[in-house]
Amino acid sequence: LTNAHVVAGTQGTTVRSSSGRSLSARVVLFDPERDVAILYVPRLALPPLNEASAQAGTQGAAIGYPGGGSETAEPAVVNGQVRAEGRDIYGQNLVVRSIWFTQAKVQPGNSGGPLVDLNGNVIGVIFAASTTQTGTAYALTDAEVQPDIDQARGRTDAVQIGPCAM
DSSP states (O other): OBOHHHHTTOSSOEEEOTTSOEEEOEEEEEETTTTEEEEEOTTOOOOOOOBOOOOTTOEEEEEEOGGGOSOEEEEEEEEEEEEEEEEOTTSOSEEEEEEEEEEEOOOTTOTTOEEEETTSOEEEEEEEEOSSSTTEEEEEEHHHHHHHHHHHTTOOSOOOOOOOOO
């Protein structure tokens, strides 16, 4: 699972395993309104990460690859949840998403990475950093991405993905 804006406009999607191997992946769900993409990686035999819900004060980490570099895990604290109004990844349709606003240092490259609690459970998907408040980041809530997870379950065929305006 990642953000739709991460894979939009790409061809030949790959993921890197924890051992450093580059594996071919297929985008099996592409939701430009929620900004969610779900990947199928045929040669990656790992169980999905556990999910959990959070609340204000939940501590954890924002995991990602800032600047396209090595994996990092930055401390994070959930400050609260809001229904945020914004645009889809094409900048066209107005959408409302359930998001966590967090205290976490994220940069380009963290998008699509998990926001996890202290037990390693996924509580959200990082999609942006605040442009006005240093150290504030945003993540789609676990409940927001669940319908896409349910819809993609069992899919193995690639779907069409479009460009991104972000």
